[in-house]
Amino acid sequence: MPKRATKTGSERTPLAGTHDVLICGASFAGLAVARELAGSGADVLIVDRYEIGERQTSACGIPTEWLEKLDLMGAERQRFDTLVINTPHGSSRYKLPWTFSTFDYRTLCGLMWDQCDARFETAKVEGLASAATNGTDAIAVETDRGIVSAPLVVDALGWRRVLAGPAGYQPPDAPLSRGLEVHPDGGAEDLEIWIDRRYVPAGYGWSFPAGEETRIGVGSFDPKFHVRKTTELLAEDLHRDRVRYQGNWIPHKLRAATGRGVFFTGDSAGHCLPLTAEGIRTALYFGMDLGRELRAVVEGRQTREQAAANYARFSDSHEWKFKWMLRTQKIVPRVPPRVLGPLIRLFGTKRFVDWSFRHYLDIAPPEFAETPPEPAKRGIPTTV
Numbered sequence: 001m002p003k004r005a006t007k008t009g010s011e012r013t014p015l016a017g018t019h020d021v022l023i024c025g026a027s028f029a030g031l032a033v034a035r036e037l038a039g040s041g042a043d044v045l046i047v048d049r050y051e052i053g054e055r056q057t058s059a060c061g062i063p064t065e066w067l068e069k070l071d072l073m074g075a076e077r078q079r080f081d082t083l084v085i086n087t088p089h090g091s092s093r094y095k096l097p098w099t100f101s102t103f104d105y106r107t108l109c110g111l112m113w114d115q116c117d118a119r120f121e122t123a124k125v126e127g128l129a130s131a132a133t134n135g136t137d138a139i140a141v142e143t144d145r146g147i148v149s150a151p152l153v154v155d156a157l158g159w160r161r162v163l164a165g166p167a168g169y170q171p172p173d174a175p176l177s178r179g180l181e182v183h184p185d186g187g188a189e190d191l192e193i194w195i196d197r198r199y200v201p202a203g204y205g206w207s208f209p210a211g212e213e214t215r216i217g218v219g220s221f222d223p224k225f226h227v228r229k230t231t232e233l234l235a236e237d238l239h240r241d242r243v244r245y246q247g248n249w250i251p252h253k254l255r256a257a258t259g260r261g262v263f264f265t266g267d268s269a270g271h272c273l274p275l276t277a278e279g280i281r282t283a284l285y286f287g288m289d290l291g292r293e294l295r296a297v298v299e300g301r302q303t304r305e306q307a308a309a310n311y312a313r314f315s316d317s318h319e320w321k322f323k324w325m326l327r328t329q330k331i332v333p334r335v336p337p338r339v340l341g342p343l344i345r346l347f348g349t350k351r352f353v354d355w356s357f358r359h360y361l362d363i364a365p366p367e368f369a370e371t372p373p374e375p376a377k378r379g380i381p382t383t384v
Helices: 028-037 064-069 105-114 228-237 280-298 304-316 319-334 337-346 350-361
Strands: 021-024 044-048 061-063 076-087 090-103 119-122 125-128 139-143 146-150 152-155 176-182 192-194 203-210 213-220 246-251 262-264
Touching (some): 021 028, 021 139, 028 280, 044 146, 061 064, 090 350, 213 228
Antiparallel strands (some): 125 139, 176 213, 176 246, 203 213
């Protein structure tokens, strides 16, 4: 696990002040919001307990066109135009209507940061503060380095939804999936999925090659099912080393995108697709929409309340798609294993694959990112 990069000793200076926008969380969703605010003239502060690009928590894969549209191709490690789905009763190779890429997390975060003009500080966000804000409409946020505030506050901290208050959103009772993977050295040719109850009763295993390493893991739709042993089993079956573990909880239910004056995006709003557990593309997608709404506020084109209403409406408009995928997620584990192989082969016809994968891509289409803001070039920051 990475070491937390919060300042210590003489470098641990108090963090205080009021900003135009405060973004809590510096991964995909938070950086997407900040990227949309670049060049707006807003005083934007991003805080995270880890340095930008420091803590990877996913297999880091995304439709290639999203990397192209966001000028992030420098992070790409490997590209695939087919998907292999393995079951106990056979395997099927799907020719995809679009390509999928694995990427390097630190590099991608660095490239996104290059497109921002925000300030960054390492600090652990504790929650909303009760401190007064001198009669302004600023919202105060408590961190382990002090209290910072802004009239526009974003929670992009992940599934814990820290700024929502003590809502009791904790595993294993919350609507979360559980994922774990290892990162052995050595590449592979195929992007592969396993739907096999030997590895997980409800969920799937995966192998995502990424250049000089392969990311092998298991995800369970049931948060009470522990996946360490079966992740190790899958790696063993593939004759790969069980090294460099990483894991995380993955939301599989959409949540309110606004509340208590705060904007939620990425995993904190449940912006992770059920069934596939794909959350990077959706984090960028919803984060960009939120950034555009906030930009309209700081440029005086709308109020905070109008931004909240617009963003909530945009997020809620996707609810039926998320519910449809969640229903499918619940159905798949009920399919008898002997039927699964023939069913997947049947679904592997070109017509069905093209139709289903194009509809899947359209949930968060890459065209949404076609008008990027003017970048403010610079490198990964060191906190000051």
